[in-house]
Amino acid sequence: MPSGKPWSELVVFLGYGQYCPDGAALHLLARCRFLADRLGSRLTALVLGQELPASAVAAAEERGADEIVSLEAPALAHYHAEAFARAVGNLLRERGPGLFLLPNTLEATEVAPAVAGMLEVPALTNCIDIEIANGCVVVTRPMFWGTRHVRIQVETGQPLVVTVQLRDGSPVQGRPGNPSVRRVQLPAEAEPLLTRILGGSEPAVADIDLTKAEVIVAAGRGAASKSAIKLVEEIAELLGGAVACSRPMADLGWFPRGRIVGTSGKTVRPKLYLACGISGASQHLAGMQEAQTIIAINKDPYAPIFEVAHYGVVGMLEEILPAFIENARGIRAGDKLP
């Protein structure tokens, strides 16, 4: 049991509106059950939206939350950073010093510092692990393009906001529980908000559905040339797979946006994800770390893509890909190798 007074509770953000329960939050909730047991803290699952989805209740039960708090208002049905931060901030203020955890989604990247700023409490964002080591709560986060990791010991009992995207494959199931449910209808905002939502749009329809591909060959900035992309496309064809890319490759105009994998693109779980010249930023890993087999080719042995890869080749794409193509002609899903 860690020294210092414990947090009264761990509050895990389970999602909002159509993203509730958020897939990324389930793993975190299960991990937090484990932590809360050891810390002697309660575990609360927090939901925002117009109503409380039954699937969120089930998810919180399966992972052993002690309580579900559902903050409900028409304005919370859709994402609104300012309204979200205010609702969550007010709740946390009322409940006293706890540890507030969010899965590291794009929305959380905005809401977490907004809540931390409002409450004037520190935040540790973009963490990839939270554990108990030598009796202390320790988080791990990447720095310097993900090529270095820092492990930080956290003092329990002090209010803190943390965003986490767990990178290990520990089970998503926790021990089941029987949470009490507290549904709070929030009154209309007393103070006007500074931002007004005018509307939104879904992502443009993609030319192919990456989420259905069993084999994905993905090009990153290490493959930002006509010749390298041609190699990537050739391999995808040989393997009967689809070509995907990291975000900068779409920004640079090499691929349409529908091919992006990651936070601002698709989340994929193919049988094979072959990453060519992709560093493995958190926002990219978020979209592919659950692929069944991940193979990465990168010239940098410390590239964070190797943290999630099953197999790795350290080297230059320009050398590895042509040699591979030479040998691989004829391989396709299901076919026999020469």
Added chain:
Amino acid sequence: MRIIVCVKAIPRGEGQLRIAESGDRVLCEGAGGWTINESDEYAVEQGVTQKAPLGATLTALTVGPLVSQEALYIALAKGADKAVRIDSDISDPQRLAGVMARAVEKLGYDLILTGVESSDYLGAQVGTLLATRMGIASAYAVTAVEFSPDRKSIRVTKELRGGASQYLEMGLPALLSIQYGMHPLSYVSPRRLLSARSQPQETLTLPELGLDVGGRPGPFQVLEVGVPQRVRRVKFLEGNSGEVTSQLLGRIRDAIR
């Protein structure tokens, strides 16, 4: 119209990093090793693009030690009118936002632009923290901005998960964290960079901003910095080109069988 763009200098690349003997800090080695943080470059680009049609002045602001000038030089070379450095090595996001709040108040502003994250700390906090502290509207991962005819408000497109977009309206002053790729980055010639180096920069100290240098550390402590622990203990395929290729083929066959 006064626009402030917040920039940070970071090491040019991973190769320059060394872990301090104490094991809890990363040091950057090598002269000329600092450059502007990639994400901030998009914010500068946005400021420069916006400046002319609005008749605005663009001030680049950084908080950091002397080497941080490198980020300001690039901002100047890209078209910023003025550069200000707050001399401090504070890195804690909340304290940094506190320092920046004082600085932007002193400089005066209608619009503050930041990047979405710094590639060194990878925290993505400071922009939103600064706006929250100032009590002004903000948006993160902005991909488009349009000014109202009276220039008192803006319409902003921001990114949501999965490539979806959201449209927001907000009054000025406001803070926008500009998403990667909003504008293509312009090339800075060595010549322009050289002339930017001779432009004057204003330097302010924390006491000059009425801030005390100390400050309470957060309720945490760095245990160690290191190279990444590999979750899956990746198996590297090694050998000569033929060996690597045949192993690769084998693994791929197993994966897609």
